Amino acid sequence: MKLLHTALVIATLFGVGAIGAIPVTAAQPAAAQPEAPLPGPAAEAAYEATGEMIVRYEAGKADEAIAECKERGLVVKEVHGPGNLLLCGWPKEVKAVTARTELLKSKAIVYIIPNAPVSIPPLQPAGKAPLAPREAPAAAAPPALEAKSTSVSGYTGAGAPNDPFLNKLWGMSAINADKAWGCAREAKVVVAVLDTGIDYNHEDLAANMRRNPYEVPGDGLDNDGNGVVDDVFGFNTFTGGGDPMDRHGHGTHCAGTIGGVGNNGLGVVGVNWKVQLLAVKVLNDNGSGSTFGLVKGIDYAWRAGAKVMSASLGWQPGTPRALVLPVREAISRAEVAGAVFVAAAGNNYRNNNDTRPVYPASFGDPSDPDGALGNVISVAAININQQPSNFTNVGKRSVHLAAPGGEVKFDSAGAFFTDETDILSSVAATNTFGPNFKREGGGKYAYLPGTSMATPHVSGAIALVWSRPEYSGLSGREIKGLVLSKARRVDALKGLCATEAILDLGFVCAGDADPPCPPIIICPVPCPPSCAWLPPSRPKCRLFRR
Template sequence: MTGKQRSRIRLGLEYLETREQPSASPTQLNIDTTSYDPDHVIVKWKDGLAHASSITTASDALGNGQFNLTLDANVSVTTAVNYFKGLSTVEFAQPDYKVQIENLPNDPSFGNLWGLNNTGQDGGTANADINAPEAWNTNTGSGKMIVAVIDSGIDYTHPDLAANMWKNPKEVAGNGKDDDGNGYKDDIYGWNFVNNTPNVMDDNGHGTHVAGIIGAVGDNGIGVAGVNWHVQLMALKFLDKDGSGYMSNAVKALNYAVANGAKVVNNSYAGGGSDPAMQAAIAAAKAKGVIFVAAAGNDGTSDDINPVYPANYNSDNVVTVAATDRNDKLASYSNFGRNTVEIAAPGSNIYSTLPGNKYGVYSGTSMAAPEVTGAIALVWDTHPTWTYSQVINAILKTADILPSLTGKVATGRLDVGAAINYSISAPITTITPLTVSSAAFNDGSSLSSVRVTFNQTIDPTTFTAADITFLGPDGKAIAIKAVTAVSGMNNTQFDVTFAAQKTLGTYRLTLGTAIKSKAGKLLDQDGDGIAGETTDGFTVSTSLAASQLVTSTDVNKLIADNAKTISTIKIDGSFTISDVNVQLNITHPQDKDLKISLLGPDGTRVYLINQRGGTGANLTNTVFDDDASQKITAASAPFTGTYKPETALSQFKGKLAKGTWQLIIEDVNKGNSGRLNSWSLNFNSTSTASVTPVISSPVVTNQRKFLSPAPLLDASFVQAENQRKNQTTGT
């Protein structure tokens, strides 16, 4: 493994492969207990004979002493059933229910799919499934929903997947051009972020298996059926043939999915810790109304106590999924967490597609997550005007509550048959639901308070230190000193104070759900009309990061005409970068002649300026900062002030600063020369290691973050992943 690879966060799979093939189950009849003949009831007298009745007009013998009775025109079925049940001579009475054939597909291996339709096959428990046939009676998918599979790729030629592959409508295959201008050439089925090519073919198997669970073509007489029979599967490959990949590529894949129309994104992977770039990408997905489904993990531990990412990102568009077995028990390997895992779904011995026109069985939360992803796509396809939060509510509110999952997940086991028929209605309330509008940590060299703003007046007696959990970087609780109403804000704004905190790292403050408005309403942070739920808690986090200014001594250099000039900064201390800015002082008469880039120790290269500005003079105290409001591409020389660079400096986030940094200045035209006067790097770091040669006095910056639930990785990679973590952290 190269030094560059060791400095990047590596993600991987941890699915549990068994490759079993359960036996098939027969076609079933479905009894709809909500629909029955309004003119008849079925009655059996204890003596087995027919009896006259004042509320019926005719009787038809059904055999075995049962009779179908025609009701008088003025008598309802409910009235009749209650009447006959009240007679001591009647053995039973019931409506004449409507019975219909369930919409089961003709796929020959459908009987293997116990998670969709469990008839008790192979020692399972009947109905310990997601009730897929009940959903299919309503909708099997229109083919309009785009679902991104961020994984190891998809075998897009598989006969059970080919018809459901997403195809970029604006891209021309094989012409070597970026026809749609999205930054990717020939991206017909998606993109391969491992090799930066349009070839998304799965060379591991995991992604194809996941894709089949979501959307294998149903009722095509081939293989299996997905939860959604007609859907568009976008293949985004960031995991290699060994089932591992880099966080940066996972972020790119998510951003691609959102930019190219995906409404639901499946993430059956995990690794590393909380990552600001991924957190920002999830927030951007939320802003576009995209749902992020994540696997909870296969360590058999609590995500509440031991966070797993991306499953533990606490954003309301993230749905984290645990795994159940064929008997509706939490799988022994599955992670869980009442506060961080929203729902469970079948994940053990799941039969699905594999590359090369094959099929097989994998187990893991990586298999449970796509069950939920497919269900979300099917429900949204049925209710296209719903918001992402309404779709998620339908999935969570209709989950089957099981004793085996109580205290383990926030809801229960997925029931797509109920979710697809869920009724979204506005909550009946006379006031606006109580929510936290904002929560901001104080700025300064230490943390000592958080200002919390509510959207309405609250009862101050219900907001006390007992309602607050505040955790430091080490995960230990920090005592709250006081909760004080801000003067003149009519009990809508409060300061939560605590002892000054100076330790670098991430701090998390969580408000409980017992806080009430002046009208007595509990928090309804998730906006579903049901106040005081676990999901109505509010969490805000911030990071203390030391700012370290490092100035190059390799300066006062000639920028020769039509040549390359390189200046260096050597960092001897080892620390992790959370942010970096660049400041330059250059004398040159023609800024348009210059291409200036920053090359990191691991080989990452960022272009600061690429022949911009036209005829101008000099870069004087010019700062390149991703957060700048002005783009260098839209500015003109002379350049003085702060500009957004040509490419993002955020590419250095999460990497180690140690090593030699190079400022590369290329004069690409003849006729002019100049001079590099000075340059410096300003790092933000969440570690305390020292830097050489120059360190400015520490300045604390707060990075606002909203925590989220964690997805998981499925694969027999635990040992390999631990090894990678050791290499990354140096432990």
């Protein structure tokens, strides 16, 4: 409740909708200039709402920045070396805005912002009562289903996986994962799930968890010297320790779509039958986190070797960019390390992300003041009939492509429910999903809708394609360009996203190892609406095709 209250206060003040680190050597993106301060009372309320501020200091001036913060009565809670950040609090007698104003006079300080909350993209439509559980299954009939959408029936490889819920995974069929499985089933890269954690004991995920080979489980020591004790399966940004167990369910669901173990006779199968899943808990058991925590999670992920990051989270439309600058800088560091960052476009019922950005997904928008981050992919959602989901955000410039995400539905009594037309995947043993969420396998699997569910389809696809010998040498930007260029265009997405297309893995086994599709033209940013993205040819340009 406190985080929700914080979000509401920040939203009101900034005019938007409600809603253990050690220094390393890394390329630092150019820092933005400090934003103009709000009027006194409004600014004070903004900082009081969060109770914390993030101080971005100049590289090499950590000690000076810490000393100046303490001199002005602030309490330095944490130092995050990779981002040149301090997380500060303050006692009641200190006025946060006054301290901020004084600190910004220092040459050691670049900018200061409140530590704003971030969360799972909400599914609540405007004008509807809160999504409430109900006692009985849905009385309303699901939408009519297309034959190909109801099962994975197009598989023509050496043998379909024996996972019992395969025929319920319409999303895998929609992206032609079943065709890709004829030659590609295993991802050799690490995929970080930036979410509520992962239930690393789940029957369909345990074998695909990335295990830190340099850490001795349970000995209470930081064996690998990375600043995190016992990080066998990942990182918990709230405790600073190595237990990223999911007790919400959202992160485990996303993980199952990326890499539910294939052909094990259990549950579901992910885009990758075999993969290394890295759990990075940046959202708590209520599905909420903070700017500082997300930055720590991103930096942990690329330092741990993740080449793909899946982020089914974000801020509400119109959140000031200044509030999330440290996240942009962290994603930029991940790009320098060679990682692709896949993010949910959001569930705000056709919000146009071109005009009301949704971060972090909108950091891939070519119209961003500092230019698009080339490693970001923004993902919209489609339903089982391969139409845009009723909840999905759009943006013909800022949203890149769509993937399966289901549909938000209400029965005749106005109660929210999920069914077979949503995305089936694994859920944590301890979770927050009530009886309105349809389940399978004794409750170990559930159907959920959202761009949160669309995002891991793309994350899994990037990992699978990147692991093919013919594509393994591509850069992060190039692998992004390849997957976008191979997406399947559909009329229903015309004008709604940059590619106007659905993720499609049908090319993987087709023997086409050449990403560019002629004829091509070179277009400077921003992208003309009539063009689709291809790999960049030089830093300030993109290649597009008609």
